[in-house]
Amino acid sequence: MNKTVLAAIIVVIAMLGFTYLAVGSAGGMGGEHDWVNKLAVLGAVVLVIVTAFVVTKYVRQMQYDRASGKLADENWDGIGEYKNELPFGWAVIFLGLTIWAIWYFLAGYPVNAYSQIGEYNEAVAEHDAKFEEQYKNMDESTLKEMGGSIFIVQCAPCHGLQADGIDGKAANLHHRIAEKSVKHVIMNGGNNNILGTGVPMPDRNGLMNANTGALITDAEIDAVAKYVAGGLKGTEGADVFAGTCAACHGPDGKGMEMVAPSIAVFNPTLVANILSHGKKGAIGTMPAFNNLTEVQVKALGAYVTDLSK
Ligand code: HEC
Numbered sequence: 001m002n003k004t005v006l007a008a009i010i011v012v013i014a015m016l017g018f019t020y021l022a023v024g025s026a027g028g029m030g031g032e033h034d035w036v037n038k039l040a041v042l043g044a045v046v047l048v049i050v051t052a053f054v055v056t057k058y059v060r061q062m063q064y065d066r067a068s069g070k071l072a073d074e075n076w077d078g079i080g081e082y083k084n085e086l087p088f089g090w091a092v093i094f095l096g097l098t099i100w101a102i103w104y105f106l107a108g109y110p111v112n113a114y115s116q117i118g119e120y121n122e123a124v125a126e127h128d129a130k131f132e133e134q135y136k137n138m139d140e141s142t143l144k145e146m147g148g149s150i151f152i153v154q155c156a157p158c159h160g161l162q163a164d165g166i167d168g169k170a171a172n173l174h175h176r177i178a179e180k181s182v183k184h185v186i187m188n189g190g191n192n193n194i195l196g197t198g199v200p201m202p203d204r205n206g207l208m209n210a211n212t213g214a215l216i217t218d219a220e221i222d223a224v225a226k227y228v229a230g231g232l233k234g235t236e237g238a239d240v241f242a243g244t245c246a247a248c249h250g251p252d253g254k255g256m257e258m259v260a261p262s263i264a265v266f267n268p269t270l271v272a273n274i275l276s277h278g279k280k281g282a283i284g285t286m287p288a289f290n291n292l293t294e295v296q297v298k299a300l301g302a303y304v305t306d307l308s309k
């Protein structure tokens with residue numbers, strides 16, 4: 001018998017043997033009435049046999065067939081090429097698949113068709129819209145109340161139920177900013193997109209005290225950090241603030257639009273910007289919250305602003 005055919009028969013027997021070892025005793029051929037399993041095993045057997053015979057056929061064809069047809073004129077070191085027509089069926093399949101691919105991307109699945117994720121997103125968007133509509137015109141106290149409930153769910157895990165920052169793990173929101181945070185910003189600059197416009201705050205090498213005409217000193221940094229963290233009250237550090245910070249943050253520290261944010265108090269815009277961009281600072285990193293609706297952001301803004309009063 002031909003060696004190739006013999007090899008194919010040996011492969012078939014070996015694979016059937018492995019199939020039997022793998023599934024045979026486990027149930028498929030075990031005699032219970034598990035038709036699905038039996039069909040699957042039968043399918044595997046058929047696949048193995050068909051594959052072996054198809055492979056044998058082509059291996060033998062490679063061994064014995066003589067090519068026929070007209071050779072092209074060019075040849076490369078004696079290796080030539082036949083001038084065969086493109087089989088008609090191939091051309092039809094190629095064109096058909098091209099058309100189908102264009103249809104698939106433009107009109108068919110998945111760009112334009114049903115998907116569970118799409119349906120879920122639509123349902124969420126619909127309910128968000130209802131929610132926005134229902135709570136469009138809330139008075140200040142309802143807004144704060146809603147902010148408080150969202151805070152307990154979304155923010156309390158880090159900021160604490162009392163919003164006091166649980167042992168310094170997140171900012172204490174009862175005052176605008178902590179002393180070490182002010183120092184951190186002066187030493188490192190700030191680039192948290194707090195204004196929402198991407199304008200950064202320079203670090204100490206860019207902070208000139210107009211009163212002394214020199215760069216801000218260590219002692220001045222200590223003083224002004226205390227002054228800002230203390231709510232811009234008292235006299236210590238006030239002159240440094242006036243000479244160095246007021247130009248951008250305003251004489252009262254309440255900020256100037258497009259120039260610098262308020263560092264005296266929270267306001268809803270500031271909170272909204274912190275929520276949409278997150279914040280990295282001396283205390284740690286606060287993640288951005290982009291899954292809140294507009295009304296929820298407004299409510300949190302009202303709540304946090306009120307806390308810090
Ligand atoms: C050139 C303008 C400019 C000057 C001068 C300036 N700041 Fe700022 N400051 C900014 C900007 C802009 C931001 C927002 C940076 C950001 O998005 O992170 C900022 C942010 C801050 C923040 C961080 C607020 C937060 O929530 O993290 C603090 C604190 C601060 N500045 C304090 C000061 C102090 C104190 C001085 C004076 C020593 C000062 N700044 C001088 C522009 C300025």
Ligand code: HEC
Nearest residue numbers: 154155158169170171176177280281282283284285286300
């Ligand atoms: C994963 C923990 C975490 C969660 C959740 C979180 N925060 Fe924060 N948040 C922080 C940390 C840490 C900081 C301080 C960043 C820094 O070092 O300045 C911060 C800072 C802030 C600040 C700025 C305080 C300041 O003075 O710079 C505000 C406002 C704030 N968070 C509000 C919220 C609100 C509102 C929520 C709920 C929607 C929330 N945070 C959820 C960790 C968190």
